[in-house]
Every structure is written in C-alpha cells, then in structure tokens.
Amino acid sequence: MxxxxxxxxxxxxxxxxxxxxxxxxxxxxxxxxxxxxxxxxxxxxxxxxxxxxxxxxxxxxxxxxxxxxxxxxxxxxxxxxxxxxxxxxxxxxxxxxxxxxxxxxxxxxxxxxxxxxxxxxxFSTVYAWNTDTYGEDGPQSWADFWDVEKFPGTRAYRGSVAGALEPALLADGVPPEEVYEVLSSEEGIERALDKIRELKPHIEVFWSSGAQHAQLMKDGEVDMTTGWNGRFDNAAKDGGAVMYSFNEALLDxxxxxxxxxxxxxxxxxxxxxxxxxxxxxxxxxxxxxxxxxxxxxxxxxxxxxxxxxxxxxxxxxxAMQLPISLEWYAEWETIAAEMYAEMLTE
Structure with a gap:
C-alpha cells in the first residue's frame, strides 16, 4: 500500500x-x-x-x-x-x-x-554570378557588379533596404570605413539610390527572400545577384552554376x-x-x-x-568585409526604407 x-x-x-x-x-x-x-x-x-x-x-x-x-x-x-x-x-x-x-x-x-x-x-551579403555565363572569373568587387560593359547580363537585387545601400556606395567609390558616415543623411541615401537607379535597367528581379534569390541562380534566370552566401552554397550543392566572392561583402x-x-x-x-x-x-x-x-x-x-x-x-x-552597423539601422532604416520603396516604384 x-x-x-x-x-x-x-x-x-x-x-x-x-x-x-x-x-x-x-x-x-x-x-x-x-x-x-x-x-x-x-x-x-x-x-x-x-x-x-x-x-x-x-x-x-x-x-x-x-x-x-x-x-x-x-x-x-x-x-x-x-x-x-x-x-x-x-x-x-x-x-x-x-x-x-x-x-x-x-x-x-x-x-x-x-x-x-x-x-x-x-552570414555575408555577397555578389554571386552564373558560372555558365562568366566562368570562374566573375566579378570581384561591387564596381564589377555594376559594370555592365565588362560583365554584360541580367542582375537581381534586393527588394528591401537592408544590405542594399552599402553595395551601391562601395560601387560608387566610397571607402568602406566611410560608407555609414555617407549614409547618415538623406543626401547620402539618395546618392546610393542614384547608383541603384543607374543599374536598374539591367535588374530583372528585385528579390524578396533568400529562397527566391537562390532559386534565381539555381535556375539560371539571371546572370548575377546579391544575396546570402549560405543560400548560394546550397544552390551549388543542388547543381546550380553559381559562385560568389567575400571581397567587399557585408558581414552580418x-x-x-x-x-x-x-x-x-x-x-x-x-x-x-x-x-x-x-x-x-x-x-x-x-x-x-x-x-x-x-x-x-x-x-x-x-x-x-x-x-x-x-x-x-x-x-x-x-577581414575582406564591411561589418553591418546596427547603430545606423536603428537610426536610419525607417527613412531609408521609405526612400527605397519610392525608388522601386519609379
């Protein structure tokens, strides 16, 4: 009992x-x-x-x-x-x-x-390229990503502001250590947007998710895109013809x-x-x-x-990358996102 x-x-x-x-x-x-x-x-x-x-x-x-x-x-x-x-x-x-x-x-x-x-x-926000288009000698900088004469072909780019403005300024010649200083004004944000406008005729897709940008490369729908390194590695494992570089990537x-x-x-x-x-x-x-x-x-x-x-x-x-500034995003993301959304609808 x-x-x-x-x-x-x-x-x-x-x-x-x-x-x-x-x-x-x-x-x-x-x-x-x-x-x-x-x-x-x-x-x-x-x-x-x-x-x-x-x-x-x-x-x-x-x-x-x-x-x-x-x-x-x-x-x-x-x-x-x-x-x-x-x-x-x-x-x-x-x-x-x-x-x-x-x-x-x-x-x-x-x-x-x-x-x-x-x-x-x-993770890193990188530029990736289709090796069927460019072989292994693809772009090695954001300036190369913007260079449609040296690297002709279609692009995809992020459809929201996070990680979208920094590459544009790097492509425009701003030193990495000055990127967030430049972006800390509406004029600086507009400078980045103007650089994206320059590339916009060659951007086929403004992607909205990691799954989407990985699929774009896996299917060969674009020749280059921005995106996240791990997604591209998995796309390559699945047979995608894709490579990327960490040079000038955004460390996040x-x-x-x-x-x-x-x-x-x-x-x-x-x-x-x-x-x-x-x-x-x-x-x-x-x-x-x-x-x-x-x-x-x-x-x-x-x-x-x-x-x-x-x-x-x-x-x-x-050592090759630009660390993301959380302080900048906390202060400026809302304003920058509104300006970016306006640019997308132009």
Whole structure:
C-alpha cells in the first residue's frame, strides 16, 4: 500500500511531467534551405532536449511582428531576424528585452547580441554570378557588379533596404570605413539610390527572400545577384552554376528575438538559452555555410578547419568585409526604407 509521502511524490512527478508537456512555443523564420538548416541543427534537437513542443512557421519579417504587436494579437514567441531589422524593431518597442541571466552569451563574440536579439549565425551579403555565363572569373568587387560593359547580363537585387545601400556606395567609390558616415543623411541615401537607379535597367528581379534569390541562380534566370552566401552554397550543392566572392561583402548576423507580448515568454527565453549553446551551433554549418555566434562551437571538434575556412566569420574572410552597423539601422532604416520603396516604384 502506498504511503502518503509516496502519493505526494507521485503527484508531484506527474505535475512536473504535465508542466513539461504544457511547454510550447511558436517560432517563425524565413523558410527555404535556411529554415531547414535551423530546424535540423537547432530547433528539433533543442525541442527534444527540453521537452518543449515547438511549432514552426514562415513569416515576412518584422512587418508581421509590427502588425501583431499593434493589434494585440501576438501569436509568435520567437522570430528569426536580420540584426538591423531587430535593432530598429527594438527601438520601436516591438520586442521583449532579453534576459542574459538566462541566456548565456559569455562566449559570444561581443558584437553578435543586443538587448533585444541574440545572434544565431553569422552570414555575408555577397555578389554571386552564373558560372555558365562568366566562368570562374566573375566579378570581384561591387564596381564589377555594376559594370555592365565588362560583365554584360541580367542582375537581381534586393527588394528591401537592408544590405542594399552599402553595395551601391562601395560601387560608387566610397571607402568602406566611410560608407555609414555617407549614409547618415538623406543626401547620402539618395546618392546610393542614384547608383541603384543607374543599374536598374539591367535588374530583372528585385528579390524578396533568400529562397527566391537562390532559386534565381539555381535556375539560371539571371546572370548575377546579391544575396546570402549560405543560400548560394546550397544552390551549388543542388547543381546550380553559381559562385560568389567575400571581397567587399557585408558581414552580418541573424538573430532571434521575442515579440512584445509573446504568449510564452518564459518558455521562449528558456529555448533561446538552449539553442545558444555550442553543441547546437556547431551543427549549423553541416546544413548551411553560416558561422556560429558562440565561439565555443569552434572547439567541439564538429567544425573542421576546412569548413571553418569557408565560413563568413573566419578571420581571413571577415577581414575582406564591411561589418553591418546596427547603430545606423536603428537610426536610419525607417527613412531609408521609405526612400527605397519610392525608388522601386519609379
């Protein structure tokens, strides 16, 4: 016969198990090979380890978060975001402040987390070219990307402002260290837009997602495009005739944020703490060539020297690139986005 103490212990265990089963959250990311990689390296293993029931969705970025927060109908607990967009959304009050007593970032690169967003991977915005058109000797600078006489053919370009203005100024001869200084005025933004207008007759597509720009190259629909290095590596693995260069690329990171009013805030914070650990981050490059934000991920033995040499955050590759300025995006993205949208409709 069970004693009273045994019954109490049994009830307590059942209650604990029920509470674990009740833990659930919804994560939104951008789909395609990127979300597949996140799912296999981060989301699914962490869900199994924590017992949290994780639902995944795809979404359209911070505009979706803005709508949910403004209407008070928040359904998303965690969203993947570009660092600049998260900086702006945090400044707007759209995101919860993260608890770094729960999320351990002591071994993160110091520039790869912020009060509202914790880094999930390091990537590069690069120019890529079709090797059927140009062979292996494609463009090696943004000036080459703009040079339609030296490299005749069709282009694709980003349909939103993040990572779109900096290449234009680099192509226009602005030194990397002065790019954000120039962009910190409406006149400077207009200068970048004028450079894009110059190329616009040769731009067949203004792409809106990583899956789209990867597919454009895989299908050979354009001869060159801007885009994210890992997407192009996966397109090449799938048979796409595509190469890219890290020279003058934009070094950036994706991060995870919690929308203001998320229905499962504490669970979301716990889950972010889990997927920030090196034993998850060291698996991401197996599925997409983005670098980890936790430095300890390079010490587990899962990332070989050969793989590390192809990652955006390797010292040799990082030295060739322009780091994205979150301060600029927090201050100027809204104005720049309006000006960019007007340019697109001209």
């Amino acid at each position: 069970k004693t009273k103490a045994t019954l109490i212990a049994t009830v307590s265990l059942l209650a604990t198990a029920a509470a674990a089963q009740d833990k659930s959250l919804t994560i939104a990311s951008w789909g395609g090979s990127y979300q597949d990689a996140q799912s296999m390296a981060l989301f699914e293993p962490a869900a199994e380890a924590t017992g949290i029931d994780v639902s995944q969705e795809t979404y359209g970025g911070m505009a979706d978060v803005r709508l949910q927060v403004s209407t008070g109908a928040v359904t998303l607990d965690i969203v993947a975001s570009g660092s600049g967009s998260a900086a702006r959304a945090g400044a707007e009050g759209l995101l919860e402040e993260l608890d770094y007593d729960v999320i351990d970032v002591s071994n993160f690169y110091p520039t790869l987390y912020s009060p509202y967003c914790v880094g999930g991977d390091v 990171y994706d991060c995870f944020a919690i929308p203001k009013g998320a229905p499962n805030l504490d669970v979301a914070m716990e889950f972010l703490a889990e997927i920030s650990k090196p034993e998850y981050q060291d698996d991401l490059p197996k599925y997409i060539t983005y670098g980890p934000t936790n430095k300890l991920a390079y010490d587990t033995g899962e990332i070989t020297d050969e793989v590390a040499a192809g990652l955006p955050s390797s010292p040799e590759n990082a």
